[in-house]
Amino acid sequence: MPHFLPRLGTMALALLLVVAVLPSPVQAQSTPLASWNDGTARLAIVDFVKATTDKASSNYVPPEDRIATFDQDGTLWAEQPLFTQAMFALDRVRALAPAHTEWKTEEPLKTVLSGDPGALGNLTEKDWTEIVGATHAGMSNEEFQAIAKQWLETAQHPRFKRPYTDLVYRPMLELMAYLRANGFRTYIVSGGGQEFMRVYAERVYGIPPEQIIGSSIATKYEKKDGKPVLMRLPKVFFIDDHDGKAVGINLFIGKRPYAAFGNSDGDREMLEWTGAGAGVRLKMLVLHDDASREYAYGPAAGLPDTKLGTFSAALYDEAKKSGWTVVSMKSDWKRIFPFE
Amino acid sequence: MPHFLPRLGTMALALLLVVAVLPSPVQAQSTPLASWNDGTARLAIVDFVKATTDKASSNYVPPEDRIATFDQDGTLWAEQPLFTQAMFALDRVRALAPAHTEWKTEEPLKTVLSGDPGALGNLTEKDWTEIVGATHAGMSNEEFQAIAKQWLETAQHPRFKRPYTDLVYRPMLELMAYLRANGFRTYIVSGGGQEFMRVYAERVYGIPPEQIIGSSIATKYEKKDGKPVLMRLPKVFFIDDHDGKAVGINLFIGKRPYAAFGNSDGDREMLEWTGAGAGVRLKMLVLHDDASREYAYGPAAGLPDTKLGTFSAALYDEAKKSGWTVVSMKSDWKRIFPFE
Numbered sequence: 001m002p003h004f005l006p007r008l009g010t011m012a013l014a015l016l017l018v019v020a021v022l023p024s025p026v027q028a029q030s031t032p033l034a035s036w037n038d039g040t041a042r043l044a045i046v047d048f049v050k051a052t053t054d055k056a057s058s059n060y061v062p063p064e065d066r067i068a069t070f071d072q073d074g075t076l077w078a079e080q081p082l083f084t085q086a087m088f089a090l091d092r093v094r095a096l097a098p099a100h101t102e103w104k105t106e107e108p109l110k111t112v113l114s115g116d117p118g119a120l121g122n123l124t125e126k127d128w129t130e131i132v133g134a135t136h137a138g139m140s141n142e143e144f145q146a147i148a149k150q151w152l153e154t155a156q157h158p159r160f161k162r163p164y165t166d167l168v169y170r171p172m173l174e175l176m177a178y179l180r181a182n183g184f185r186t187y188i189v190s191g192g193g194q195e196f197m198r199v200y201a202e203r204v205y206g207i208p209p210e211q212i213i214g215s216s217i218a219t220k221y222e223k224k225d226g227k228p229v230l231m232r233l234p235k236v237f238f239i240d241d242h243d244g245k246a247v248g249i250n251l252f253i254g255k256r257p258y259a260a261f262g263n264s265d266g267d268r269e270m271l272e273w274t275g276a277g278a279g280v281r282l283k284m285l286v287l288h289d290d291a292s293r294e295y296a297y298g299p300a301a302g303l304p305d306t307k308l309g310t311f312s313a314a315l316y317d318e319a320k321k322s323g324w325t326v327v328s329m330k331s332d333w334k335r336i337f338p339f340e
Numbered sequence: 341m342p343h344f345l346p347r348l349g350t351m352a353l354a355l356l357l358v359v360a361v362l363p364s365p366v367q368a369q370s371t372p373l374a375s376w377n378d379g380t381a382r383l384a385i386v387d388f389v390k391a392t393t394d395k396a397s398s399n400y401v402p403p404e405d406r407i408a409t410f411d412q413d414g415t416l417w418a419e420q421p422l423f424t425q426a427m428f429a430l431d432r433v434r435a436l437a438p439a440h441t442e443w444k445t446e447e448p449l450k451t452v453l454s455g456d457p458g459a460l461g462n463l464t465e466k467d468w469t470e471i472v473g474a475t476h477a478g479m480s481n482e483e484f485q486a487i488a489k490q491w492l493e494t495a496q497h498p499r500f501k502r503p504y505t506d507l508v509y510r511p512m513l514e515l516m517a518y519l520r521a522n523g524f525r526t527y528i529v530s531g532g533g534q535e536f537m538r539v540y541a542e543r544v545y546g547i548p549p550e551q552i553i554g555s556s557i558a559t560k561y562e563k564k565d566g567k568p569v570l571m572r573l574p575k576v577f578f579i580d581d582h583d584g585k586a587v588g589i590n591l592f593i594g595k596r597p598y599a600a601f602g603n604s605d606g607d608r609e610m611l612e613w614t615g616a617g618a619g620v621r622l623k624m625l626v627l628h629d630d631a632s633r634e635y636a637y638g639p640a641a642g643l644p645d646t647k648l649g650t651f652s653a654a655l656y657d658e659a660k661k662s663g664w665t666v667v668s669m670k671s672d673w674k675r676i677f678p679f680e
Contacts, residue, residue, distance in 0.1 A: 064548060141590065198594050208404060209594025216591065221583035221609055228612050230590055243561035250481065250570055251556065252592060254538050254549025269561055272568050 032178040034334075035171040041284070041332045044325045045175065048282040049182050052258060059280040063183040067257045068282075069213075069249060069270060070176070072190035072197065074263040074309040075286050076205065078167040080295040081158065082120070082308070085192050086128070088151050090120070092135035100134075109134060121307070132193075133234030137217055140229040141195055148199045162339065165204045169286075170340070171333045172261070176205060179259065187211045187257075189249060191241035191266055195232075213248045215240045245270035258282065264298075264309040268318065275322060283324040287311060290330040293340075300326075372518040374674075375511040381624070381672045384665045385515065388622040389522050392598060399620040403523040407597045408622075409553075409589060409610060410516070412530035412537065414603040414649040415626050416545065418507040420635040421498065422460070422648070425532050426468070428491050430460070432475035440474075449474060461647070472533075473574030477557055480569040481535055488539045502679065505544045509626075510680070511673045512601070516545060519599065527551045527597075529589060531581035531606055535572075553588045555580045585610035598622065604638075604649040611664060623664040627651060630670040633680075640666075 036042040051059040052066065073079035082090075093103070093112045103109035108127035111119045123131070136144060157164055176186045188197060188207055194214030201207045218237040219230040240248040246269045249257060259282035260267070260274035271283040288294065288311070289301040297303050300311035319326055329336065376382040392401040413419035422430075433443070433452045443449035448467035451459045463471070476484060497504055516526045528537060528547055534554030541547045558577040559570040580588040586609045589597065599622035600607070600614035611623040628634065628651070629641040637643050640651035659666055669676065 194591075194594075210592065212594065219587050219590065221586045221613075228586060228609065228616050230587060246561045246568060247559050247570060250559065251534075252550065254534075254552065269568065273561075276568050 032181070033171070033174050035174055037332055037334055039332055041325050041327045044282060044284070045178070048259065048280060049178070051280045053182050061258055061279065065255060065258070066179075066182075066184040067187065067253060067255050068176075068179050068184045068259040069187045069189040069245075069257045069261070069274070070172070071245075071262040071264070071267045071270070072188050072192055074288065075261055075267070076168055076172050076188070077164070078157070078160075078294060079309045080288075080297065080306075083192065084164040084167075085196050087155065087164070088148065088196070089128075089131050089135045091151060091155065092147070093131060096135065103134075129236060132217070136193065136196075137232040137234040140224075140231055141219065142229070144232055145195060145199050148196050152200055160337075165200050166339055167337065168204055169329075169333070170335050170338045172286075173205070173338070175261075176207075180206070184259070185211060187213060187249075187253065189213045189240065189245050189260075189270060191215055191239070191244075193217075194240070213240055213252045215244075241266045243269045246273035249273060260284070261286070263288065264311050265315050266309075268315055271324060272322075275324070283319075283322070284327055285311065285315070285319055285324060286327045286329060289328055290333075290336070293336045294329055372521070373511070373514050375514055377672055377674055379672055381665050381667045384622060384624070385518070388599065388620060389518070391620045393522050401598055401619065405595060405598070406519075406522075406524040407527065407593060407595050408516075408519050408524045408599040409527045409529040409585075409597045409601070409614070410512070411585075411602040411604070411607045411610070412528050412532055414628065415601055415607070416508055416512050416528070417504070418497070418500075418634060419649045420628075420637065420646075423532065424504040424507075425536050427495065427504070428488065428536070429468075429471050429475045431491060431495065432487070433471060436475065443474075469576060472557070476533065476536075477572040477574040480564075480571055481559065482569070484572055485535060485539050488536050492540055500677075505540050506679055507677065508544055509669075509673070510675050510678045512626075513545070513678070515601075516547075520546070524599070525551060527553060527589075527593065529553045529580065529585050529600075529610060531555055531579070531584075533557075534580070553580055553592045555584075581606045583609045586613035589613065600624070601626070603628065604651050605655050606649075608655055608658065612662075615662060615664070623659075623662070624667055625651065625655070625659055625664060626667045626669060629668055630673075630676070633676045634669055 033042055033045065051057050052061040054060060070076055073083050090112055093109055097103055097113055103113060108123055108130055111123065112131060152163065152165055155164060156162060157167055160167060180186055186207055188201060188205070188211065190197060192214050194212055194216045197212050197214050198209045201212050216237045218233045218235045220233055222229055222231050238244065238248065245267065249270065256277040257274045260270050261284045262271060263286040267285070274281050275283050287300055288298060289296050297306045298311040299305055299313045300316040373382055373385065391397050391399040392406065394400060410416055413423050430452055433449055437443055437453055443453060448463055448470055451463065452471060492503065492505055495504060496502060497507055500507060519526055526547055528541060528545070528551065530537060532554050534552055534556045537552050537554050538549045541552050556577045558573040558575040560573055562569055562571050578584065578588065585607065589610065596617040597614045600610050601624045602610060603626040607625070614621050615623050627640055628638060629636050637646045638649070638651040639645055639653045640656040
């Protein structure tokens with residue numbers, strides 16, 4: 001028990017205990033969408049749920065077809081200054097470097113070890129594939145997930161000085177809980193690694209492993225000491241981004257979502273695929289326009305392209321033209337993070 | 341209304357209507373496992389369900405982890421004289437042949453068009469990949485599923501002279517319903533085509549699209565008349581057989597099954613993967629030893645290898661050694677098909 005407790009009175013102690021057992025944001029739904037300001041975005045959500053769950057509505061959707069898909073990075077949690085999984089990969093390169101002296105002279109690992117932020121920002125997709133191969137493969141899935149779990153428990157976000165899993169958006173947790181309370185199944189459909197996300201998605205978002213769709217590397221069935229394991233190979237199997245999101249949704253779910261949420265050009269095809277279905281479909285894009293509480297970046301916010309989670313002017317135009325809802329973090333969200 | 345109805349009395353008409361609205365075998369569960377004879381197989385199922393669903397049991401499994409996986413061909417429905425989907429592919433070759441005069445001289449399509457049963461039996465896996473490429477690709481998923489649906493409505497099994505979807509095993513439908521009634525989610529994990537199975541799996545087995553894991557070809561996101569479609573490419577994406585079944589289960593579900601059901605060497609790794617988990621796990625193999633009611637084939641039944649759904653002597657040995665249950669169709673099943 002912390003040393004200051006004896007100094008607190010009984011009332012204060014009771015209050016402390018009450019705070020400690022408060023439900024997590026995922027469960028807290030006394031007022032649905034409490035962190036959303038009144039406005040077109042909140043209204044679009046409420047209207048959509050009313051229309052699809054009211055049996056008298058011509059847009060009623062039976063529960064088994066109520067599918068909602070969410071991008072992760074920049075939609076459910078912060079993706080600046082780098083995707084969380086990229087931070088993990090960079091830390092893994094540093095941790096493994098002593099056993100790989102050749103990395104000091106081999107690109108892209110040499111650049112990673114240099115720690116030069118400018119050079120890191122210029123790593124290409126091919127570079128990242130190699131970094132993932134060096135850090136995410138050569139072990140069983142179970143071993144990989146244990147490493148990722150440990151990292152997530154200790155690593156801290158450079159700006160907020162908190163675990164990365166604290167950097168989830170409270171309004172989006174409320175939105176997922178609201179949809180689930182109305183019979184929707186919530187899926188993550190992310191360019192991020194499927195097995196990486198499965199480590200924390202249940203705890204952080206309330207989303208079970210079978211509802212996580214992500215990018216993946218190939219695995220190989222092997223026997224180790226007579227027990228079967230799935231070994232991770234340094235070989236891309238599926239990239240769940242851009243057109244891959246529509247492909248992945250069809251592959252894993254086989255049903256078209258009624259609602260889809262993203263924040264960047266990588267989510268365009270997921271929203272198009274969702275919108276091409278009959279009846280009412282909710283399509284939303286989160287706009288990062290709040291530098292003081294979170295981050296502001298990208299052309300759609302009138303800012304330079306960071307080449308990370310780009311929300312282009314062209315996507316903004318398509319959103320306006322197609323009736324997609326753009327959510328302003330600055331004006332639509334009362335609070336950003338659960339810890340606020 | 342059919343012309344004979346006016347000749348029927350009121351009672352007969354009422355009876356006719358009652359029969360017409362009887363629940364399908366999938367729902368009928370007044371007596372669970374009614375088509376199973378008393379014996380070790382039935383007992384193994386009942387004991388497993390008791391142990392995993394009784395909260396007082398040390399082997400209790402929470403509902404969210406109750407996963408059961410089923411092979412399809414030879415486990416849930418007949419696979420002789422050929423897999424149903426192979427029958428479909430052969431019919432498609434014949435239907436498309438007039439527009440492809442080159443097939444008359446090109447193997448393996450030349451062999452398919454010859455109709456020689458002996459030659460058809462000798463087609464290799466590479467041949468089948470080409471046949472699938474010629475018949476399952478070059479169209480959107482929706483178009484493919486419409487073609488498959490129409491074929492399933494009209495094609496007949498050569499021996500039983502009924503739609504292929506009638507050739508499902510009643511005891512297995514009862515088993516799936518029994519597991520579902522006890523909180524298990526039932527998945528199909530088959531070497532067959534994922535999109536092909538999704539056409540009928542909900543109607544026939546009560547299994548929704550998102551619980552169908554199968555082999556697949558690559559798809560490509562395209563716009564047709566401004567609408568997005570997923571075009572099927574003549575390129576293998578994933579083979580969900582043998583080691584692929586363990587890989588597929590991890591990829592799609594991310595949880596280890598508590599029960600797995602198969603009938604051939606292609607299911608070995610799925611059963612091994614299931615059995616490697618902690619606690620009670622049910623592993624079952626269906627043995628085709630009933631030539632009069634269905635078929636008898638393969639070394640495990642003491643018969644020659646048909647190279648189709650092979651249940652080898654080695655797998656039989658592994659089953660005995662590992663405590664897997666072998667289900668004799670002849671002695672464990674009172675009835676085989678729903679129409680009996």
